[in-house]
Amino acid sequence: MNANRSLAFLSLLLCILSLAWRVSPADGTEADELARAIASDPGVRPGLWVQLGVGDGALTAALSLDGRNTVHGLSGDPDRCARVRGEIIRQGRYGNIAVGLSD
DSSP states (O other): OHHHHHHHHHHHHHEEEEEEHSOOOOOOOHHHHHHHHTTTTTTTTSSEEESSSSOSSHHOOOOOTTTSSSSEEESSSSHHHHHHHHHHHHOBBBBTEEEEEEO
8 A cells, every 4th residue: 555545544544433433432442442453554654643523532642652643633623622632731641642623
């Protein structure tokens, strides 16, 4: 799989997963397992990952894989952005993981 196809695949996968995450938020353990499953795909490389449609923030944080990735979560809901950002800051993980508003 070439780099452009890998990026397109990862983007599509994260978009689908984040939509599913909105329907059924998971605890940190499930989010960690999902993040590891995504990262285990041979076409997926560490780096900057963007999550479209941030849910409760568990997957957003888990996608950092203990600092191996920089994760930028995007949400159209300003209240959700503030809540998730506040939790990530409280955990001392903001910077490597960030959350922003997007339309």
